[in-house]
Amino acid sequence: MITKEQVLEAQKNWGDGVVKIGSLKHNREECESYASDFLDVRYAFQEGTVLFKPTKCEIEQFRPTKPEALSYFIAGDDRACKEDKGFAIQPWTKVRFENAGMILEENRAIAMGNYFFTDLEGNEAKVEYTFGYKLIDGALRIDVHHSSFPYTHPEPVA
Template sequence: MITQNQVIEAQNTWGNGVVKIGSLKDNRSECEKIANEFLDNLYAFQDGNVLFKPTKCAIEQFRATKLKALSYFIAGDDRACSEDKGFAIQPWTKVRFENTGFILEQNRAIAMGNYFFTDLEGNEAKVEYTFGYKLVDDNLKIDLHHSSFPFPKPEDDLV
């Protein structure tokens, strides 16, 4: 049975990976190497379908391949999707998860909530997420990644 602690550990690894990728933005070859390892270690692209809907995409909202996920995270001259700016190379200094809940099963887990990305000035961006994990060789791998900005709050006079 997958445990809540395993999911939280996977989330912390993911957040630390995003921060590490961003810290390498000025060393392109190392950034690409670490971003590729990040995707290989944390996502299940080698093991089947991955449903990936990143936050900042309007044209190609869904990314079904590792190459398109890599493009989203680090962009670059050879990016697979022209709209990508390199989400992970913002860079971010911290990522923290606030989980609303978990569905835990023998070989699958789903977590939903908000995660917060801290930029170099200390500003936090709040993003909603749903991650699905599957157990692959005793490791949790993401096979569902849905991320979006919260819906705008209604104006006080409209409520």
């Protein structure tokens, strides 16, 4: 049975990885290498389908392949999706999760809540997320990743 502690550890490792990617933005070769390894370790692209819907995508909303996910995280001249600006190379100094709940099973876990990304000025961006994890060779790997900005009520028209 997957435990809450395993999910919390996976979340911490994911957040630390996003921060590390941003810290490498001025060394493109090292950044690309680390980000590629990050996706191999944290996501289940090598195992099959990954349903990935990142936050800041309008035209190509869904990213089912590793190259498309890499494009979202670090962009670059050879990015797979032209709208990408490199989410992880913002950079962020901290990522923290606030889980609304988890579903824990033998080989699968789902977590939903908010995560917060702190920028260089100390400002936090709040994002809603759902991550689905598969237990693969003793490690949790993400095969469902959906994130979006919280709903904001439109201003009434006068």
